[in-house]
Amino acid sequence: MPQSIEFGLDTFGDVTRGPDGELLSHARVLRNVVEQGVAADRLGLDFFGIGEHHRAEFAVSSPEVVLAAIAARTERIHLGSAVTVLSSDDPVRVFQRFAELDGLSNGRAEIILGRGSFTESFPLFGYDLSQYQELFEEKLALFAALITQEPVTWSGRLRPALTEQLVYPPVEHGRLRTWVGVGGSPESVVRAAHYGLPLVLAIIGGSPARFAPLAELYRKALAQFGKDPQPVAIHSPGHIADTDEQALDELWPNYRTIMDSIGRERGWGPITREHFADEAGPHGALYAGSPETVAQKMAGAIRAIGAARFDLKFSNGTLPHELMMRSIELYATKVVPRVRELLEDDAG
Helix, strand or coil: CCCCCEEEEEECCECCECCCCCECCHHHHHHHHHHHHHHHHHCCCCEEEECCCCCCCECCCCHHHHHHHHHCCCCCCEEEECCEEHHHCCHHHHHHHHHHHHHHCCCCEEEEEECCCCCCHHHHCCCCHHHHHHHHHHHHHHHHHHCCCCCEEECCCCCCCEEEECCCCCCCCCCCEEEEEECCCHHHHHHHHHCCCCEEEECCCCCHHHHHHHHHHHHHHHHHCCCCCCCEEEEEEEEECCCHHHHHHHHHHHHHHHHHHHHHHHCCCCCCHHHHHHHHCCCCCCEEECHHHHHHHHHHHHHHHCCCEEEEECCCCCCCHHHHHHHHHHHHHHHHHHHHHHHHHHHC
């Protein structure tokens, strides 16, 4: 178990409902996301991550723009993507944007690179979905070279080559902290280890214990590749209220909205309240309930994975901003201290 555990928050900038029950504008949601990030900093959390999407249900298509707005109003919290869809972007431009964020935030920028679970960005930016795997592998190789901040000589099949190319602006102090986000495939885990990059496990369904073998595979692969040990983080959804019943009642209709919307596209049946309750139960991936319930479940997941960070995805469908702000407050003031206490009891 890592000596020091970090606690963060993630959001996709889900389009939410206002007090009148109507959906807010994307612009209003963006402003609310900034307020959420500012609150996370004020409450002493370690990380605030924003995901990239290109569809109606989510307001954020360029996380680094919103993160820059948060950086201007915060002091200490680290700010990053969750995730950046590297496959449909250019690694050089991605590095430049996050290097600028790092400069603006005085060294607080991070990036989580991934392939993304949605595919809208591929046709939008002119990429062929048949090259889904190859695009990510090639671009991750280039990004891994860029973060060394040495002159880059690189060639691939899908992007023009670089020869002794320096990229500006440089990161001011050290390297840009770069993670790889994965959804559960062994190949993705080994790929992250190959480059010696920290790993984020997106655990969005089922028991976190199912992912423990992947975390172990990652650590073994790091050693086999001769890389230094790296942290493993957990990303999972959740919502916190004063009681279990309140948290589930607040979350359910909003969670159902987004899950059914996605499910219609992917051929899933409508989500049931029973399935929702199972995921919110002791062995599911949904961290919804009172502070004590969520803390106990988080501590169990951190133990199972040997995680160094836990990022709670606090935005869930149309869940209103005011309820998310209360969830953030409870997470920072009640859940995080309790998880630290539980883990300290283990160590003692």
